[in-house]
Amino acid sequence: MSIAAIIIKPEDKQFYVPVSTEAFFERCWIPGIKELELEITSYFYSPGIDVDENQFPELTNELILLKEWAKRNLTENESSHLVSRVDKLLEEMTVAFKEKEVIIYIG
Structure with missing residues (x-):
């Protein structure tokens, strides 16, 4: 299984x-989420979260x-992989949220 972001409103x-x-x-991801006490990101894994x-x-x-x-805190390879995925997610969400009333599900 994997975690991904999709637009659920409007459907895309x-x-x-x-x-x-x-x-x-x-x-x-989870060790960092827990240590930093992140709220929204903690829902990526389960049950997933709708973000506006x-x-x-x-x-x-x-x-x-x-x-x-x-x-x-991670190895160079792990850190590089996580950072690249976060950067891509932020880049794509920035473009998506230029449209009004977009909701993105991450999970």
Whole structure:
């Protein structure tokens, strides 16, 4: 299984951003999420979360903190992989939220 971001409103079958495999998420994301006490990001794994443009600034802050944590606490390969996925997610969500009333499910 894997964790990805998809637009659920309005439905957009072209928007798909891979975030992490479950194994990598458990090994590399969850320790940082717990240590940093991140709220929105903690729902990526289970049960998943709907994110709208109002939550995007807070999510962006959480993901920036997680990237910094990864650079300090993970191996170079793990950190590089996590950072690249976070960067791609933020890039794609920034474009998606230019449209009004977009809701993105991450899970």
